[in-house]
């Protein structure tokens with residue numbers, strides 16, 4: 123549905139060119155919920171603006187629903203943008219218009235008749251749960267309800283793609299969950315492809331099928347959400363999924379661990395497991411079988427789209443052969459084990 127090929131974006135800055143996006147390549151399938159996550163300044167806003175060509179990339183192509191947006195003239199681009207709905211962090215509603223009139227706006231701009239507008243807007247308000255609020259003004263509804271209006275408005279032109287730019291960042295956790303639930307329902311019922319730009323891993327965990335991690339304008343990691351959680355490669359990804367990585371341990375502990383790693387009897391391991399493994403006593407069984415001493419440095423149990431996921435950082439003491447056998451045993455039980463050789 124969306125093919126981003128070799129997209130780079132450079133802006134003139136006070137100290138020369140700023141490379142906001144560097145050779146981005148992403149392929150997002152029809153009906154997918156795809157997350158793009160990154161820290162502040164990573165290039166998320168620039169990427170989302172490039173996806174509907176609000177910003178023209180310095181290089182590369184953006185194909186949405188079979189059309190290369192970079193090759194269209196202004197009129198054709200306006201037409202192509204009807205396939206792309208967008209929702210925003212601050213909702214961008216018109217305060218002088220009611221809920222109904224806000225949702226109707228894109229249809230008015232497209233020259234639809236009053237009856238066509240009513241026939242489209244009424245079911246959309248039902249879908250987002252705002253039928254009873256149709257004559258209220260934005261100032262008279264909650265933040266979550268405002269975002270529901272934003273979603274209904276974005277769907278008015280029956281887009282194939284919905285772009286969400288930090289749409290839940292201004293909402294409390296419970297409202298965030300309900301908005302994400304609504305987006306998932308829209309994805310399933312209407313088949314709309316959704317691209318979510320966010321800095322919140324919670325958003326990715328709750329509804330995304332796949333994720334790309336953006337850092338200094340590059341995609342540093344991408345894949346199925348569960349796979350990225352199980353085997354994060356990049357430090358930024360680890361930090362974002364809340365994994366305590368060696369470099370984030372308290373300095374005094376880090377120094378002690380570094381000494382113990384050098385001495386050779388200790389091994390710093392990251393264990394990750396999913397599904398049934400989360401409830402299994404596999405670690406205690408390993409300790410018993412291989413006569414290891416294990417100190418747990420950090421642990422978390424989480425849920426990714428309803429699937430349990432756990433990760434642990436442990437220091438295992440024992441001779442190299444014992445530890446090696448224990449690692450093989452854990453891997454045999456479906457645990458993903460990574461040995462971290464040094465702490466900096």
Ligand SMILES: Nc1ncnc2c1ncn2[C@@H]1O[C@H](COP(=O)(O)OP(=O)(O)OP(=O)(O)O)[C@@H](O)[C@H]1O
Pocket residue numbers: 133134135140141142160161162163164165166167168169321
């Ligand atoms: N119009 C512009 N002119 C110059 N530099 C820009 C422009 N837009 C973005 N940048 C720079 O590009 C980089 C990426 O910015 P961008 O706003 O895309 O990041 P972001 O990931 O959305 O960050 P945030 O989460 O803080 O909004 C930053 O270094 C930013 O200063």
